[in-house]
Amino acid sequence: MDQHGTTFVNEIKKVIAGSAFVKLALGNYKGTEAGLKQLYVKPVLIKNKQQLAFNYRYKTRDIFKNFEIAEGLSLIDGYLAGDFHVATLFSTSEEMILERNAKGNFRLRTKPLEKKKEADLSHNKEKKRLILAKDNLYLHELGLTDERGTVFKNAQDKYKQINQYIEILSSLIRELPEGTIKNVVDMGSGKGYLTFALYDYLLNHQQKAHVVGVEFRKDLVDLCNKIAVNAKFEQLSFAEGTIESYDTVAIDLLIALHACDTATDDAIYKGIKANADLIVVAPCCHKQIRREIEKGKAQNELNFLTKHGIFLERQAEMVTDGLRALILEYFGYKTKVFEFVSGVHTPKNVLVVGIRNKEQGLRSKEQRTKSKDEVLQRIKETKQYFGIGYHHLERLLEI
Ligand SMILES: C[S@@+](CC[C@H](N)C(=O)[O-])C[C@H]1O[C@@H](n2cnc3c(N)ncnc32)[C@H](O)[C@@H]1O
Known part of the structure; x- marks a missing residue:
């Protein structure tokens, strides 16, 4: 490796030694290992000894291995000089x-964090959280906390994100009549x-609800079902299968967070078909x-913007989600689209929310038809303007 590579490896050693190491992400894999996409390395405490936890992410599975620091560093060194072409x-x-x-040739850049990562959470902040870490068995079994319920340093962002989601979902649920949410599906x-x-x-805050997680990875379904049993969450279960094939009987709340590309459309489709009161998706x-x-x-x-790839990417995001919102409106939902978590944690930070519009029922049939026609016209014009042949959700719903 050249000077840049060496500086990078030295920096890894320095942050590990100074307890400032949060995560190392290796990507752009060009090696021969079939299906390997990324490698994430995080610090872990095992029997009071710091080690490095490697998460090899394949297309359809994850492999986890822990290494002593020296051994882990030597592996990282090899990967940087070898098959991974980007590392953060x-x-x-x-x-x-x-x-x-x-x-x-290597290129090295640094980016200061917009906000310094917190070393730990203050007592007051912990008190205000809707999901507490202490005595929380599932957070522990999911690997976010230690035996005493302290959130691991490298899991602080995830813990914060979980709480932000729950805060948003709780305020959306409160907009509905009490007792509405009895059946929930997480696609x-x-x-x-x-x-x-x-x-x-x-x-803890409403009434008991039936919650099902739908996931096509068997290893994750098995793990989650095991943890649900251990936590005695009797009405929580995970079903192995695809979103497309999930049989929607009754759904009051449908969520789909970071389901890739058209999987988000498949989820919205299931929600609309089931007449869900609330649909919340974070598109990927x-x-x-x-x-x-x-x-x-x-x-x-x-065109002066979209000749640049990055703006085309952003335009595709906005148009996809804008059309999703219009399609939800066509089916009688009030919609909101907003950023839900700072882009520092994840670039996938837009939520599209549909709330079934009960007021629609009070309007005359003519009024409803007129507004449906207007929305349909807007969908058509938007597609035409951007040269879009079809939107996956529109095709599923046959509008
Ligand atoms: C990026 S992860 C997000 C997981 C979780 N919703 C979250 O936000 O933490 C997307 C998950 O959706 C699953 N998935 C993607 N498409 C799917 C489909 N069509 N049917 C079932 N699961 C799917 C993937 O296996 C993956 O576990």
Whole structure:
């Protein structure tokens, strides 16, 4: 490795020694290991000894291994010189990014954090949280807290994010008549952090609700079901399968957080079909509409922006989610779209919310038809303007 690579490795050693190490993310894998995409390395305390926890992320599974510091560092060194071409080191005060180009040259950049990471949470803050860490078995079994209920340093962001979600969901739930939420589905529940937290919140603050997490990864479904049994969460379960094939009987609240690309549309579709009172999605990538925009090659006033890839990406995001909101409105939902968590933690930070509009029922049939026609017209015009042949959600709903 050249000077930049060496500086990066030395920085890793320095932040580990100074207890300022938060996470190392390696990406852009170009090696021969089938399905390997990323590697995340975090510090862990095992029997009071600091080690490095490696999470190898494959397309359809995760592999976890812990290493002594020296052994872990030597592996990282090899990976940086070898098959991973981008690495980001997150410390408590900055991000350092190492990139390797096709010629094998390294580039090094640093980015100060907008807000310094907190070393720990103050007592007062802990008191205000809706999801408490102390005596919380599922947070412990999901690997976010130690035996005493202290949130691990490297899990602070996740813990904060869980609480932010629950705060937002609780305020949306409070907009509905009491007792509305009896059946909840979390589409693409992943490791279940938010599914568990939502069940916990409903149990403690509202009435008991039936909550199901739908996930196609069997290892995650098995893990979450085991933890649900251990936590004695009798009405929480996880179902192995796809969002598309999930049989929607009754859903009052549907959430889908970071379900990729059109999986978010599949989730919204299930919510609309089930007449859910509340639909909350945090969309992930927006490839389907981006492809449509590129294919359509529409000429409009925004071409001066979208000739740049990054703006095209952002436009695809806005148009995809804007159309999702319009489609929800077409089906009688009031909508809100807003940023829910600072972009420092995740770039996937937009929530699209649909609340079933009970007032619609009070309007005459003519009034309802007129506003539906207007929304449909807007959807058509928007597609035409951006050169979009179809939107996946629109196609599912056959409008
Ligand atoms: C990025 S993770 C998000 C997990 C969780 N919702 C969260 O926000 O922490 C997306 C999850 O959705 C699952 N997933 C994606 N598409 C799916 C589909 N069509 N059916 C079922 N699960 C899906 C993936 O396996 C993955 O675990």
